[in-house]
Amino acid sequence: MTGGTIQWYPGHMARAMRRLAEDVKIVDLVIEVIDARVPLSGANPALDRVAANKVRLRVLTREDLADPEQTRRWVERLRETRPTIALAAKEPSGPARLRAAVTAVAAGLRSPRALVLGIPNAGKSTVINALAGRKVARTEDRAGVTRGIQWFRLENGLEVMDTAGILAPKIETDEAQWRLAMVGAVPRARFDAEEVIARFQRWAEGASASNAVPKLETFAQSRGFIRHGNVSDVHNAALAYMKEFGEGRFGRLTLEEAAP
Ligand SMILES: Nc1nc2c(ncn2[C@@H]2O[C@H](COP(=O)(O)OP(=O)(O)O)[C@@H](O)[C@H]2O)c(=O)[nH]1
Ligand SMILES: [Mg+2]
Missing domain, CATH: 1.10.1580 (Conserved Hypothetical Protein Ylqf; Chain: A; domain 2)
Structure with a gap:
């Protein structure tokens, strides 16, 4: 496959990142969702700039589909930079582990608000539903800027935006x-x-x-x-x-x- 096989519009990407930057501004905590099968390509380092002053949690999804030994190594490696957990959607203890990890990173924040974000198909809606403990009506990726935002509240007082932020996939190689x-x-x-x-x-x-x-x-x-x-x-x-x-x-x- 040559470099031009996948066409991604720079305009689309730039718009997605601008929207994301707007959404990130109004939260204290960002939960970055990454498919455990692509721990590197599934992230976009532009987030470091957009979320420079935010508290962050990394969630590797689809643990059930990734190589267990690789996931163990990746979690260990990724924890060197920030709190990281790995989850499978169907794992019974997943939601409780997820909420515990979010609570731990949110400790010290007063009435914090959180945004779940990631590239398309990363598992963002699944993570939002796991946090809420139910199917949240509007988990679709946000298409507009700061319009009609709704939040749901966790037991610990943390509020989570009910729609996920889209991070542009970084397709450079x-x-x-x-x-x-x-x-x-x-x-x-x-x-x-x-x-x-x-x-x-x-x-x-x-x-x-x-x-x-x-x-x-x-x-x-x-x-x-x-x-x-x-x-x-x-x-x-x-x-x-x-x-x-x-x-x-x-x-x-x-x-x-x-x-x-
Ligand atoms: N096998 C497996 N599938 C998952 C997992 N998490 C999400 N999915 C599936 O992946 C698809 C995309 O998930 P979704 O949460 O909608 O991704 P989004 O596009 O980032 O919101 C859905 O069909 C989910 O059921 C997981 O941990 N394991
Ligand atoms: Mg979704």
């Missing part, structure tokens, strides 16, 4: 492109799924725990994506392939390794 595409952070129309899968598959060949990652051609045959003359229908198989990856069918994989 080829590696970040295919990884962010695989985890669903990039709209389908903006990348070539076959190329993204080819990159992922090549990465998996070089990684250790990758026996379960099939080539797209093999996947197409095994799932019955076959056209007349026994030709693999890789085009339609590609979408099914990405879906199965997202369900963890190829094993628990972290696309960016933390050194031991």
Whole structure:
């Protein structure tokens, strides 16, 4: 995949970051949601500037889909810079652990307000619902600036904005492109799924725990994506392939390794 395969509009990105900066201004605490499969590419260092004076908590989501040993290393590494926890949406103790972590970082703040943010598909709505302990009506990413903001209150008095802030995905390298595409952070129309899968598959060949990652051609045959003359229908198989990856069918994989 060449650098231009995924087109991301700088205007769109700039607008998203401006909106985010507006929302961040009115909170004391930011909860940054990052997919545990992409601890590096799933973050955007521009947040350091936008949230320079805020208290911050990092939440790695989809722990159930990431390599457990990698997640352990990443959490250890990331804690060197700020409080970090890893969660899986279905983990029964997840919401309580999340609220405890938020309470701990909010200690010392008076009547604090918090904003949940992250790149598209990071798991922001899931985190908001876990904090609230129920399905919050409006968890969609915020599309406007400071209009109609609603808050819900936690037992500890902390107020959380009911809509998440969108952090623009940082797609500067080829590696970040295919990884962010695989985890669903990039709209389908903006990348070539076959190329993204080819990159992922090549990465998996070089990684250790990758026996379960099939080539797209093999996947197409095994799932019955076959056209007349026994030709693999890789085009339609590609979408099914990405879906199965997202369900963890190829094993628990972290696309960016933390050194031991
Ligand atoms: N397997 C798994 N799926 C998750 C987890 N967290 C979120 N998801 C799923 O990922 C998708 C996107 O999550 P969502 O919270 O809507 O992401 P948002 O776009 O950042 O708000 C949804 O289908 C969630 O059910 C998790 O910890 N594990
Ligand atoms: Mg959402």
